[in-house]
Amino acid sequence: FDGVNIGRASIIYGHCSIGTKDFSPIFEESSGALMHPQIGGVEIGSEVEIYPFSSIARGTFENTVIQDRVKIDHHCHVSHNSLIGEDSILTNGSIICGSVRIGKRCWIGPGGVIREHQELEDDVVVMMGSVVTKSFESGATIGGYPARKTLKIS
Numbered sequence: 001f002d003g004v005n006i007g008r009a010s011i012i013y014g015h016c017s018i019g020t021k022d023f024s025p026i027f028e029e030s031s032g033a034l035m036h037p038q039i040g041g042v043e044i045g046s047e048v049e050i051y052p053f054s055s056i057a058r059g060t061f062e063n064t065v066i067q068d069r070v071k072i073d074h075h076c077h078v079s080h081n082s083l084i085g086e087d088s089i090l091t092n093g094s095i096i097c098g099s100v101r102i103g104k105r106c107w108i109g110p111g112g113v114i115r116e117h118q119e120l121e122d123d124v125v126v127m128m129g130s131v132v133t134k135s136f137e138s139g140a141t142i143g144g145y146p147a148r149k150t151l152k153i154s
Helices: none
Strands: 004-006 017-020 025-028 032-035 042-044 055-057 064-066 141-144 147-149
Touching: 017 042, 042 055, 055 064
Parallel strands: 004 042, 017 055, 042 064
Antiparallel strands: 025 032, 141 147
16 A cells, blocks of 8 residues: 555565554534545554554554564554554554554553553553553553553563
């Protein structure tokens, strides 16, 4: 697709969708649901791996960004305008909603969902099946529905 830039030594496995429009309806009283325009692109850094059946949506007005050395497991979705920081890992079935900011070295456990417009600073761990509805500071280990800080498990 136009507007998709992929860095060196990145691997995108089969059955991925990169740079398509995201599902973003706007409701108008007179005409019902209309899809919000999306004219941004996708920037994928170097040494990124994106496993099968994952999707990365193009940005609305700015780019969706996947920084260097990010690993995205099977069946993950990264919505429009999001940023995934260097060396972060999204495990199986993770859903990153629109305009989310994820810092460096974060780990999103299987089935983790990050609600739109939230920020996870560096080194945050999201436990399996958690739903993140607010932002968290660096080094937090979070879990539950809604996600909250938990004891660090070592």
